[in-house]
Amino acid sequence: MQNYNIFCIYANYLTKKVYILVYVKKKVYLCTLKFEIIRRVMYKTIRHLLVLSVLSAMFAGCVTQKQMTYLSDANSEKAESINADFHPQSEMVIRPGDALTIFVSALDQEAVVPYNLPMVVYAKPGEVQPTTTPSMQYYIVDEAGDIEFPILGKLHIAGLRRNEVEIFVKKELEKQVINPMVHVNLINAKVSVMGEVTRPGQIPITNGRITLLDALAAAGDLTPYGRRDNVLVSREVDGKMQMVRLDLRSADIYKSPYFFLQQNDVVYVSPNKVRAVSSTNAGLWFSMVSTVASAATVIVTIVSVTQKN
Numbered sequence: 001m002q003n004y005n006i007f008c009i010y011a012n013y014l015t016k017k018v019y020i021l022v023y024v025k026k027k028v029y030l031c032t033l034k035f036e037i038i039r040r041v042m043y044k045t046i047r048h049l050l051v052l053s054v055l056s057a058m059f060a061g062c063v064t065q066k067q068m069t070y071l072s073d074a075n076s077e078k079a080e081s082i083n084a085d086f087h088p089q090s091e092m093v094i095r096p097g098d099a100l101t102i103f104v105s106a107l108d109q110e111a112v113v114p115y116n117l118p119m120v121v122y123a124k125p126g127e128v129q130p131t132t133t134p135s136m137q138y139y140i141v142d143e144a145g146d147i148e149f150p151i152l153g154k155l156h157i158a159g160l161r162r163n164e165v166e167i168f169v170k171k172e173l174e175k176q177v178i179n180p181m182v183h184v185n186l187i188n189a190k191v192s193v194m195g196e197v198t199r200p201g202q203i204p205i206t207n208g209r210i211t212l213l214d215a216l217a218a219a220g221d222l223t224p225y226g227r228r229d230n231v232l233v234s235r236e237v238d239g240k241m242q243m244v245r246l247d248l249r250s251a252d253i254y255k256s257p258y259f260f261l262q263q264n265d266v267v268y269v270s271p272n273k274v275r276a277v278s279s280t281n282a283g284l285w286f287s288m289v290s291t292v293a294s295a296a297t298v299i300v301t302i303v304s305v306t307q308k309n
Contacts, residue, residue, distance in 0.1 A: 069228075069249060091161040091162055091163065091208050091209050091260075092161065092162070092186065092189060092205065092208065092209065092262050092263050093159060093160070093161055093262065094141060094145075094157050094158055094159065094160050094161070094162070094165060094186075095141065095145075095158060095263065095264075096141050096142060096143050096144070096145055096158060097140070097141060098140075098141045098186060098188065098189070098263065099138045099139070099140055099141075099186070099187050099188040100138060100139055100141070100162075100165075100184055100185060100186050100187060101136050101137075101138045101139070101184070101185045101187060102116075102117075102139060102149070102165075102169060102182065102183070102184050103116060103136065103182070103183045104116050104169075104173060104177075104180055104181070104182055105180070105181045105183075106177055106178065106179055106180045106181060107178070107179060108177075108178065111177055111178070112173075112177055112180060114150055114151055115149075115150050115151055115152070115173065115177070115180075116136075116150070117136065117137035117138075117139075117150065118137065119134040119135065119136060119137070120134065120135060120137055121133070121134050121135070138187055141157065141158055144156070144158075145157065145158025145159065146158070149169070149172075151176070152169075152172050152173070155168070155169065155172070162184050162185070162186060162208050163184075165184045166182045166183065166184050169182045169184070170182045185208075186205070186208065186263070188263075189204065189205035189208075189263040190202045190203060190204050190205060190263060190264070191203050191205065191210060191215050191261050191262075191263070191264070191265045191266070191267060192264075192265070192266045192267065193215050193216065193218070193219040193267045193269075194266065194267065194268045194269070195226065195267075195268045195269035195270060195271070196222055196223045196225050196226030196227070196269040196270070196271050196272075197216065197219040197220060197221065197222055197223065197226065197269055198219060198220025198221055198222075198223060199219050199220040200219060201219070203215050203218045203219065205261075205263060209260060210260070210261050211259055211260055211261065212231070212233065212246065212253065212258065212259050212260075212261060212267065213248075214261075215261055215267055216231075216248075216267070216269075222248075222269055224274075225271050225272055225274055226269040226270070226271065226272065227269065227270045227271065227272045228247070228248040228249050229247045229248070229249055230245055230247070230269075230270040231245065231246045231247075231248055231267065231268070231269050231270070232244075232245050232246075232267070232268040232269075232270065233245075233246060233258045233261070233265060233266070233267055233268075234265065234266045234268070235258070235262055235264075235265050235266075236264065244256065244258050246258060246259075
């Protein structure tokens with residue numbers, strides 16, 4: 001914290017001195033400086049500040065190739081190790097709050113009509129005629145992990161994967177329908193990508209699965225300021241948050257259960273030191289340089305004018 005204040009600067013043309021009142025710890029001190037000393041000091045200060053500003057900007061932009069390269073330790077031996085431990089459960093698990101469509105078909109279409117939700121059309125506010133094509137209604141998984149299925153009643157599907165839901169519903173239908181076919185699709189699955197990426201935002205999951213690398217690619221890849229060794233993935237599991245940090249430079253990310261993302265996961269790419277300097281310290285530094293340079297220019301101008309007179 002700043003423990004002093006300069007509240008008055010007075011230049012005396014006759015004595016060729018500058019008088020500065022400084023307030024320190026509830027006391028006021030008077031400092032006297034000669035014009036010539038001020039001018040020499042200010043010239044040197046401005047020159048040094050400009051040199052340091054240029055050097056800091058140059059070094060701030062230095063990022064090594066090793067820091068930028070993905071999977072830099074990948075090789076055939078590493079691949080064999082990864083294949084042995086590769087996480088097999090790639091598809092998302094159904095959770096409360098998920099929205100999904102379930103379409104039932106069979107050779108006898110009339111027999112499966114009662115098991116499908118009716119198609120609906122929507123009209124814009126103020127209009128009577130619908131302006132959209134019919135769309136299939138969807139199920140919302142309740143807090144207990146259940147859905148209310150036509151004819152079959154309440155089905156518990158939380159904790160199952162999409163293909164497991166299809167198998168489960170098909171077995172229930174086979175008790176009443178001959179050779180039913182079931183197709184399940186999650187329609188609100190998404191992940192969020194934040195931080196040092198080109199296009200931060202929400203990424204929809206359209207094919208039932210998405211990897212960390214898929215999500216980063218959809219976000220336009222990391223910027224040069226993103227830390228490849230510090231990517232945070234946060235996930236809610238049974239009402240509790242779990243977080244893990246992954247290193248994209250290592251092929252070991254393929255072994256992580258967080259490599260395959262789940263719906264509502266949040267991926268955050270941390271900024272590197274270059275970004276930290278450029279976004280905070282550099283702005284403060286250049287602002288300080290500008291302020292000091294401006295003050296120095298005013299004082300030097302006063303000194304020069306006084307000496308000419």
